[in-house]
Amino acid sequence: MSSPQSLSFEAFAAMLAANGHTPDEHKLRSLYAALHTIEALQQHVRQATADMVLEPAHVFRQPAVAAGQGEAQ
Amino acid sequence: MTGEPLHFLTIAEASDLLQSRALSAVELIGHMLARIEAVDPQVNSYLAVTAERALDDAKAADAALACGEAGPLCGIPVALKDIYDTAGICTTSGSHLHADRVPTADSVAAARLKAAGTVLLGKLQTHEFAFGGPSWDLPAPPARNPWNTDHFTGGSSSGSGAATAAGLALGTLGTDTAGSIRMPAFFCGITGLKPTYGRVSRRGVSPLGYSLDHCGPMTWTARDAALMLQALAAYDPHDPGSVDRPVPDYTTALTGDIRGLKIGLIRHFYDGDDEAEAPVQQAMQAAVETLEGLGATVEPVQLSPLQTYHACNMIIMMGEAMALHEPHMRATPEKYGEIFRDRMMLASVLTAQDYVQAARLRRALAAEVAAQFAKYDVLLTAGGWGPAPPIDQMSPLYVFQRALLTSPFNVTGSPVASVCNGFADSGLPVGMQIVGRPFDEATVLRVADAYENATPWRDRRPEIA
Numbered sequence: 001m002s003s004p005q006s007l008s009f010e011a012f013a014a015m016l017a018a019n020g021h022t023p024d025e026h027k028l029r030s031l032y033a034a035l036h037t038i039e040a041l042q043q044h045v046r047q048a049t050a051d052m053v054l055e056p057a058h059v060f061r062q063p064a065v066a067a068g069q070g071e072a073q
Numbered sequence: 074m075t076g077e078p079l080h081f082l083t084i085a086e087a088s089d090l091l092q093s094r095a096l097s098a099v100e101l102i103g104h105m106l107a108r109i110e111a112v113d114p115q116v117n118s119y120l121a122v123t124a125e126r127a128l129d130d131a132k133a134a135d136a137a138l139a140c141g142e143a144g145p146l147c148g149i150p151v152a153l154k155d156i157y158d159t160a161g162i163c164t165t166s167g168s169h170l171h172a173d174r175v176p177t178a179d180s181v182a183a184a185r186l187k188a189a190g191t192v193l194l195g196k197l198q199t200h201e202f203a204f205g206g207p208s209w210d211l212p213a214p215p216a217r218n219p220w221n222t223d224h225f226t227g228g229s230s231s232g233s234g235a236a237t238a239a240g241l242a243l244g245t246l247g248t249d250t251a252g253s254i255r256m257p258a259f260f261c262g263i264t265g266l267k268p269t270y271g272r273v274s275r276r277g278v279s280p281l282g283y284s285l286d287h288c289g290p291m292t293w294t295a296r297d298a299a300l301m302l303q304a305l306a307a308y309d310p311h312d313p314g315s316v317d318r319p320v321p322d323y324t325t326a327l328t329g330d331i332r333g334l335k336i337g338l339i340r341h342f343y344d345g346d347d348e349a350e351a352p353v354q355q356a357m358q359a360a361v362e363t364l365e366g367l368g369a370t371v372e373p374v375q376l377s378p379l380q381t382y383h384a385c386n387m388i389i390m391m392g393e394a395m396a397l398h399e400p401h402m403r404a405t406p407e408k409y410g411e412i413f414r415d416r417m418m419l420a421s422v423l424t425a426q427d428y429v430q431a432a433r434l435r436r437a438l439a440a441e442v443a444a445q446f447a448k449y450d451v452l453l454t455a456g457g458w459g460p461a462p463p464i465d466q467m468s469p470l471y472v473f474q475r476a477l478l479t480s481p482f483n484v485t486g487s488p489v490a491s492v493c494n495g496f497a498d499s500g501l502p503v504g505m506q507i508v509g510r511p512f513d514e515a516t517v518l519r520v521a522d523a524y525e526n527a528t529p530w531r532d533r534r535p536e537i538a
Contacts, residue, residue, distance in 0.1 A: 020403035022538040031419050037473035044384035045430045057431035058284055
């Protein structure tokens with residue numbers, strides 16, 4: 001299974017470098033060939049979250065309130 | 074005594090023998106250590122065997138048993154995936170990065186098993202940091218499937234699956250972020266229980282994806298999983314994910330009676346969204362008929378596509394894993410195995426937006442599954458695509474290439490048991506997943522136990538010797 005990647009090879013190399021990864025050319029090319037697998041994951045998530053009011057599963061909660069020790073106590 | 078060799082006793086059987094003093098813990102542990110020495114070189118399930126400590130602990134267990142004060146796990150030989158911290162015992166996470174790391178305190182799960190009187194046989198093989206494997210460039214070679222040592226065990230709790238199936242421990246602990254308890258359970262033909270997120274403390278266990286990581290038992294039967302969960306389940310105020318909920322008596326829930334239970338079958342995950350191999354399809358059909366024969370009602374349910382759940386799981390897991398490992402990968406990349414490094418490098422194209430989108434999607438997917446439990450007591454689906462593949466044919470990037478049937482229930486945090494439901498013509502096992510309401514491990518185990526007792530699969534063992 002393969003499909004065209006949206007990132008150019010150069011942009012891919014730059015993203016890896018920005019994260020501290022500097023593989024050799026052979027490794028970089030083999031990873032680039034597998035990039036479509038990650039882009040497919042991204043597409044699934046982006047297509048499925050069009051509802052703008054949907055909040056993340058883990059939202060911030062005040063620690064004291066979460067522990068049942070809020071102001072009312 | 075039962076007719077089984079000691080190493081193939083279930084925990085429940087061994088417990089009965091120990092409690093009645095028909096068997097001593099020293100005798101049992103001595104037998105298990107000899108079995109490990111003889112058999113483990115074929116399956117590579119142990120990274121370290123703690124023989125001296127095990128024999129000392131066995132003597133202490135016999136003393137407690139003699140006083141009549143011992144619980145059901147006293148004297149039971151167990152082993153832990155080597156990402157559970159153990160005080161004074163090297164805990165490597167299967168990585169050169171932690172090759173010499175000796176924790177000063179036990180993980181909560183290890184401490185609770187110790188307090189229950191279990192005897193630690195040693196530390197078990199794991200994919201690197203519960204993610205990178207099977208690899209040949211780590212401190213030890215990968216574990217092998219006891220049903221056929223040319224084949225994969227599944228990961229990442231690879232040693233836990235292999236040791237439990239091969240009779241090298243009566244119970245083990247694994248961890249599960251995308252299926253790492255349930256995939257080895259599926260491939261090795263054992264019972265793997267991923268409890269509800271928040272049920273078992275993760276403190277002292279090397280994290281992979283903070284919001285997806287679960288700790289749980291891997292055993293031969295659902296009854297044994299219930300016995301281990303009883304010791305493990307507890308609120309831990311120092312684990313931010315832990316939830317303070319009552320812990321029921323899991324073994325009394327194993328009534329064998331599932332008449333009237335409503336089961337939702339998520340068939341489209343393995344027959345529609347993607348196609349499982351024939352042995353899995355056939356085993357699932359037969360399992361549905363068995364459960365109906367036991368008096369349950371089985372109806373199809375429709376959820377979002379499996380690939381949507383998997384993408385949500387993978388993006389959250391990779392985001393959290395990269396946040397955790399980035400500083401070490403920058404400083405000492407050579408201390409990681411190639412598979413771990415490659416997966417992390419590839420996933421570094423993921424953005425903060427991807428992570429937040431996945432977290433938003435997670436809320437919707439969790440609600441979708443929760444809604445099914447208004448109508449159904451448990452959900453049922455396949456545990457994997459087919460029997461264990463040859464280990465040398467595993468793609469290093471397999472976790473990105475095909476959706477895992479296990480990953481949806483890390484997204485939802487649901488309790489799930491992976492149960493053996495048959496064997497392919499090759500002799501390799503296959504299995505299914507039984508999914509419950511949050512914190513309702515009791516019903517999951519009740520269905521799993523009833524199914525195991527109604528089928529012959531628990532009578533078959535690997536012929537490794």
